[in-house]
Amino acid sequence: MKPINLARKLNQFNSHWDPHVIADYNENEVMVVKFQGDFPFHIHEDTDDFFLVLAGEMVMELQSESHPVRAGEVFIVPKGVTHRPRAEAECHVLLIEPKGVPNTGDPTTAAPKPRI
Amino acid sequence: MKPINLARKLNQFNSHWDPHVIADYNENEVMVVKFQGDFPFHIHEDTDDFFLVLAGEMVMELQSESHPVRAGEVFIVPKGVTHRPRAEAECHVLLIEPKGVPNTGDPTTAAPKPRI
Numbered sequence: 001m002k003p004i005n006l007a008r009k010l011n012q013f014n015s016h017w018d019p020h021v022i023a024d025y026n027e028n029e030v031m032v033v034k035f036q037g038d039f040p041f042h043i044h045e046d047t048d049d050f051f052l053v054l055a056g057e058m059v060m061e062l063q064s065e066s067h068p069v070r071a072g073e074v075f076i077v078p079k080g081v082t083h084r085p086r087a088e089a090e091c092h093v094l095l096i097e098p099k100g101v102p103n104t105g106d107p108t109t110a111a112p113k114p115r116i
Numbered sequence: 117m118k119p120i121n122l123a124r125k126l127n128q129f130n131s132h133w134d135p136h137v138i139a140d141y142n143e144n145e146v147m148v149v150k151f152q153g154d155f156p157f158h159i160h161e162d163t164d165d166f167f168l169v170l171a172g173e174m175v176m177e178l179q180s181e182s183h184p185v186r187a188g189e190v191f192i193v194p195k196g197v198t199h200r201p202r203a204e205a206e207c208h209v210l211l212i213e214p215k216g217v218p219n220t221g222d223p224t225t226a227a228p229k230p231r232i
Binding site: 001002003004005006007022023024025026030047048050052054060062065067068069070072073074075076077078079081094096098 | 117121122123138139140146163164166170181186189190191212
C-alpha cells in the first residue's frame, strides 16, 4: 500500500496504445496509457470503459458524434457502444477496465498489458 | 455520453467529506469530494477504495503507517483495511466505490451521496 505517482509511471514507457497496469481496484485493472494517432473502432460488449485525461487532449469518436476530452475530464463509454479514441498530439490517460478486457475488444488482436 | 470536467463539478459544492456522484462505471459510483480535517477511522469489508488526488494533498492513515498522497497520485485501500483520510488544507479527490457503499463503512452514520 503506497501512493502511485501517475506521471512517474507514465515516464517509464514511450509506446502508444499500450496500457500499463499500475494497480488493482476490486476486479478492475487501473492503467496508464499514452494515446497518439487513431485507434481502431471497437466495442466492449460486457463493460463500461473509464477514461480520465491526465495531460493533453483526445477525441472520443462514437458512431454518430465525437467529443474532445481534455486534461481533467472523464469520459465513460457505456458497454455496447462502438468507440475509438484518437489524439493528434500525445495524450496521457488513466484507464480503468475489468481485468482481462482486451483493449481492442477482440482477444485475438489485443496487446498484452504489462504491469509497472 | 459527454466529457465530465472534474474542476467544474468540484465548483458546484463547498462541503467537506461529502462525496458527489458524477458518473457510473459498471457497478461503481465515480465521485468527487473535498477533504479538509480528519475523517474517522473506518473499514470497508467488501471493497477496495480508490482515491486519486486531483488538487492539494491528503494523508492516508492506516493503523500502523501513514502516507502523504499528492495531486496526481492514486492510493488504493484494499478491502478490510482500516483507514482514514485527513487533510490539513482542502484537498480535492476523485473517489471510486461500488454503488451503495457507506462512506464511513457504517450505513447508520453514512452521509447520502448527491448526484451532480
